[in-house]
Amino acid sequence: MRNILVTGADGFIGSHLCESLVKKGFKVRALSQYNSFNFWGHLEKSPFLKDMEVISGDLRDSFFCEKITKNMDVIFHLGALIAIPYSYAAPQSYVDTNVNGTLNMLEAAKKNKISHFIHTSTSEVYGTAFYVPIDEKHPLQAQSPYSASKIAADMMALSYYNSFNLNVNIARPFNTYGPRQSARAIIPTIITQILSGVKEIKLGDLSPKRDLNFVLDTCEGFISLLNLKHFGEVYNIGSGVEYSMQEVLDLIQKILDSKVKIIQDEQRLRPKNSEVFRLCCDANKLKKATNWQSKISLEEGLRQSIEYFKENLENYKSELYNV
Missing domain, CATH: 3.40.50.720 (NAD(P)-binding Rossmann-like Domain)
Known part of the structure; x- marks a missing residue:
C-alpha cells in the first residue's frame, strides 16, 4: 500500500x-x-x-x-x-x-x-x-x-x-465541474442563481468555449x-469536446425546465486581453500512456451537479459575485 x-x-x-x-x-x-x-x-x-x-x-x-x-x-x-x-x-x-x-x-x-x-x-x-x-x-x-x-x-x-x-x-x-465546486465558476453560478428562484441571472461573456470534464x-x-x-x-x-458557455446555459435550463432572463454583468467580464476564448483538449498522450478517457457526458454530469446544489443551496450566496 x-x-x-x-x-x-x-x-x-x-x-x-x-x-x-x-x-x-x-x-x-x-x-x-x-x-x-x-x-x-x-x-x-x-x-x-x-x-x-x-x-x-x-x-x-x-x-x-x-x-x-x-x-x-x-x-x-x-x-x-x-x-x-x-x-x-x-x-x-x-x-x-x-x-x-x-x-x-x-x-x-x-x-x-x-x-x-x-x-x-x-x-x-x-x-x-x-x-x-x-x-x-x-x-x-x-x-x-x-x-x-x-x-x-x-x-x-x-x-x-x-x-x-x-x-x-x-x-x-x-x-x-461537479459537486462541491465554488460559485466562482460559471456552472455553479448558473445553477445556484436559477435554483434561488430569481427571474433574471447575472453572467459574464457566454461566447468562450471550454472542454468541460466531470x-x-x-x-x-x-x-x-x-x-x-x-x-x-x-x-x-480532457474530453476533446468543447461547449460555449451559452450552450451550457441552454442545457442547464433544459434540465431544470427553466427560462430566465440573462443580464451581462460588467464586473464578471475579464479584461479584453485576459479572456481565454477557446480551450479544447487533445488528451491522446494520456490515453496512450494509461488508457484513460473521460466517461461521463456533460448532461449526466450536470444532472449530478444540480442534485448536489439543490441539497446544498444554503451554502451558496447566489446573489453575490464570487471572485
Whole structure:
C-alpha cells in the first residue's frame, strides 16, 4: 500500500481525489489549509473522512512542507489559489502560494526522497488556442496573473526533474465541474442563481468555449498517472469536446425546465486581453500512456451537479459575485 499526500485536499477536486484514492485502497494524508476554526473544507462531510489522515497547514511554510512529506511515497500537489478574477486584485498572493508554495513542496519532496511528485497545472496556461485540439506542445500564454503563476510553478516542477532527478509528472486538467465546486465558476453560478428562484441571472461573456470534464473523470485521470514509469512529462486531462458557455446555459435550463432572463454583468467580464476564448483538449498522450478517457457526458454530469446544489443551496450566496 502506497502512502499518498494530497495538497489542496479540502478543495473541490482535492476532496474528490482523496475519496477516490481511499476507495482504491491507498493510504491518504490530506493537507487542509490552516484556519483557527479547524475547518477542513469539503472533507468535513466526506463519508471517507475516518479513512484519511487530515493535517492542517500552509504551503508557504517550507519547514511545514518538509515535515508533512516525511514517510510519503507519492505527492499529488493540488494546493493553489485558483480564482482568476481574484488574481487581478491580489497577484502577489498567487506568487506566494502557487510559485513559492510549489517550490517548498518540491524541495521537501527532494529531501524526503518522494518516489513520484504529480504536480497540478491548468489548461489556462495555454491561453486562447492557436489551434485545437490543444496538445501539450501548444505555446504557453500568461493571460492572467493566475495563469502566469501556474506557468511558473509548472516550470519549477520540471526544473526539479531536470536538475535533481526528482520523479515529476505534470497533470494539466481542462475545465472541471461537479459537486462541491465554488460559485466562482460559471456552472455553479448558473445553477445556484436559477435554483434561488430569481427571474433574471447575472453572467459574464457566454461566447468562450471550454472542454468541460466531470470531477470524477478528472480524478481518474490523475490516478492513472500513478502507474507511469517515466517522468518529466506533461499530460493533458480532457474530453476533446468543447461547449460555449451559452450552450451550457441552454442545457442547464433544459434540465431544470427553466427560462430566465440573462443580464451581462460588467464586473464578471475579464479584461479584453485576459479572456481565454477557446480551450479544447487533445488528451491522446494520456490515453496512450494509461488508457484513460473521460466517461461521463456533460448532461449526466450536470444532472449530478444540480442534485448536489439543490441539497446544498444554503451554502451558496447566489446573489453575490464570487471572485
